[in-house]
Amino acid sequence: MLALRLHGPRDARLDEIPEPAVRPGTVKVRVTCAGICGSDLSLYDTAPVPVDWPHPLIGEVGPHVLGHEISGYVAEVGEGVEGILVDALVAIQPNLDDGECPACLRGEPNLCEQGGFLGVNGGGGGFAEYVVAPAAKVFLMPPEIGPETAALIEPLSVALHAVRRSGIAAGQTALIIGGGPIGLGLLLCLRAHGVDRVIVSEVSASRRALAESFGADVIDPRSLDPVAHARKVTGGRGVDASFDAAGVGTATFAPAVEALRKGGTTVAVAMYHEAVDLDPGMLMVTEKTCTGSLAYTSDDFRAVIDAITEGRIDPTRLVTRRISLDEVLDKGIELLRGEGRDTEVKILVTR
Ligand SMILES: [Zn+2]
CATH class of the missing domain: 3.40.50.720 (NAD(P)-binding Rossmann-like Domain)
Structure with missing residues (x-):
């Protein structure tokens, strides 16, 4: 499959890589929308995550796939996962935690001592055709929320x-x-x-x-x-x-x-x-x-989903441009680093 991987500062490439395989307790998602975030621009500029450093929770060396504002349809469900069916529309909460360090036990998993992000630290990302995420980080969308809005739940x-x-x-x-x-x-x-x-x-x-x-x-x-x-x-x-x-x-x-x-x-x-x-x-x-303020917890994710579902938040007009995966560098990241700073808000990579 095609994926945008960060090889170094200002060196992101559309590479052909193997599709990720579903594992027990995870869900494989066919990405439909992935938003470009300001932090993607910073990552692109400075590549602060060493390519040869395996994140302790993920265990992969780079180059890593970028993109952490992700929605899509369930392609495959791993062993032991209940309540998530193939073809369901989902949004992915990309921050990972170990669930057992003092921060996690205090109820602050966003501050996990081993915290990391899909789309930053490995484990795949949104600027690809497929991504695999832990089932606990996969949120089913209600009928009121479509794929574009689902990709906005992360920044919200x-x-x-x-x-x-x-x-x-x-x-x-x-x-x-x-x-x-x-x-x-x-x-x-x-x-x-x-x-x-x-x-x-x-x-x-x-x-x-x-x-x-x-x-x-x-x-x-x-x-x-x-x-x-x-x-x-x-x-x-x-x-x-x-x-x-x-x-x-x-x-x-x-x-x-x-x-x-x-x-x-x-x-x-x-x-x-x-x-x-x-x-x-x-x-x-x-x-x-x-x-x-660092990222979010699952409770924040659920609260945003509820607020959109109940009509208290309508984020649809945040999306100013839709591009395809092969345009993500020129018409996405490079545009936002230049003139798009003044004209765009959220650019979605869609398929
Ligand atoms: Zn922790």
Whole structure:
């Protein structure tokens, strides 16, 4: 089968590789849609996972298949798997955990000491014709959810987990720095959570237009200071929670922290391009919280599926382009690294 594998920095190739074989406790899925994520662009740029390092939970050396936002139809079911039938539409939760380390036993499997991701650390990925995943990470889709929306459950779960990390409550106010797929996902999750006042700071006009149509108060940070605007709309107090979904560095993190009210929380939910300066004395006198959000748990996945099924989240307009697997480099990854940054939100590889 054809698969996009990462051989090194800026060296991803469409290789012909054997189809993965189903094993006991796993499910083989014929991939229908796979989203291109900002983290795929970072992986492509820097190839941080050594090709000769076998992940402890997966045990394969690279080059690994990319793509971790995956939906598809069940092709084969492994021994011992119950309740998942061939031809069912499913979404795959790609983060793997050992289920037995202190983090897993605390109920934080996304922080598993041996955590890894399909589509990053081996075990196959979404930019291929087939992928095999543990049955516990395979979610059956209800009739309300089609294959394109099913591939959006992963990025929306990233957003929902970050919203939960912020501790924000219905009726409070939020600032999102960056209106890409995660920023817009945060907006959809916050609105579904009863947070009506959400400011989105984004430089791309098309992404701002989409955020506005989702009910945000949008600003272009080049013409309006997000901190000043956040203070203005909150009577000088600052927002209850903020999210840096851009990850540029101090340029995006500092305004997220500065726009907070005393005691507010900012969540880093991006791959950062550089380190940031932070003054602990400021944290002391304001009791602001700066935290991060890593991926999601199965509970986040289920909550997103429920929210879409019940119509509280409608993510369909996040998809701005559909391409085929043989176009994934030119019309997908390379486009998003260039001009597509301003014009696209989510590009799906479909078949
Ligand atoms: Zn663990």
